[in-house]
Amino acid sequence: MSYEAIAILMFSTMLLLMMTGQRVFGVIGFVAVAASLALWGNAGQTMGIQAAMKLMKWNSLLTLPMFVFMGYVMSESRLADDLYRMFHVWFGRIRGGLAIGTIFLMVLISAMNGLSVAGMAIGSTIALPELLRRGYDKQMVTGVIQAGSSLGILIPPSVVLVLYAMIARQPVGQLWLAGVMPGLMMAGLFIAYIAIRCALQPRLGPALTTQEREAITLSEKIRLLRAASCRF
Numbered sequence: 707m708s709y710e711a712i713a714i715l716m717f718s719t720m721l722l723l724m725m726t727g728q729r730v731f732g733v734i735g736f737v738a739v740a741a742s743l744a745l746w747g748n749a750g751q752t753m754g755i756q757a758a759m760k761l762m763k764w765n766s767l768l769t770l771p772m773f774v775f776m777g778y779v780m781s782e783s784r785l786a787d788d789l790y791r792m793f794h795v796w797f798g799r800i801r802g803g804l805a806i807g808t809i810f811l812m813v814l815i816s817a818m819n820g821l822s823v824a825g826m827a828i829g830s831t832i833a834l835p836e837l838l839r840r841g842y843d844k845q846m847v848t849g850v851i852q853a854g855s856s857l858g859i860l861i862p863p864s865v866v867l868v869l870y871a872m873i874a875r876q877p878v879g880q881l882w883l884a885g886v887m888p889g890l891m892m893a894g895l896f897i898a899y900i901a902i903r904c905a906l907q908p909r910l911g912p913a914l915t916t917q918e919r920e921a922i923t924l925s926e927k928i929r930l931l932r933a934a935s936c937r938f
Contacts, residue, residue, distance in 0.1 A: 716741050764872045773865055776818055789814060790832050802904030802911030804840060805850045808833045809896050812854030816861040816889070826855035843910040846903075853896050860889030 742750030793807025829851040862882030904911035
């Protein structure tokens with residue numbers, strides 16, 4: 707059997723097993739072990755153990771538990787809530803301002819934990835209910851959260867770039883520096899799109915009402931900015 711046929715067979719088997727609802731790591735591991743035993747016989751029994759031991763020797767993996775710990779600190783300290791409240795006060799006056807604030811929140815979250823999944827979880831629990839409550843379009847809201855959470859793989863520190871550096875045998879620091887500008891450019895494009903789209907279609911992202919704007923004083927804005935910056 708050719709290499710191409712083996713790759714197609716392994717990939718199709720993995721997709722079929724994933725459709726059964728099994729866990730991803732179990733499916734990938736089963737396909738890999740079955741393929742190694744089928745191709746190399748008894749010699750394939752030790753390949754999985756050798757690959758796992760080799761993986762444990764990569765020092766860059768030490769960053770992963772630190773990212774998990776940082777996400778736990780953010781969750782327990784309510785830092786994300788304070789940041790979103792600050793963005794809500796500063797950008798709520800303009801159309802689509804809360805969505806723009808959500809993108810800024812995602813940028814800060816990406817810079818703190820390096821995980822797209824964490825940004826998606828925080829955005830869906832904090833930003834999603836507030837945006838829907840204020841009459842934002844559902845498609846706009848879900849698109850903003852999904853787009854903002856994707857910044858976690860580019861803006862350093864990024865877990866994905868750490869794993870890619872191990873596979874490609876490249877310095878992690880250089881990959882992090884290479885991801886700064888693309889990540890910030892994507893965030894800028896998201897913000898520009900939200901601002902233009904909401905200016906053309908105000909119903910997608912309504913601004914704060916007159917009563918809400920009058921209730922927010924300059925001293926309140928400064929206090930929230932100082933509080934969020936100190937905790938950040």
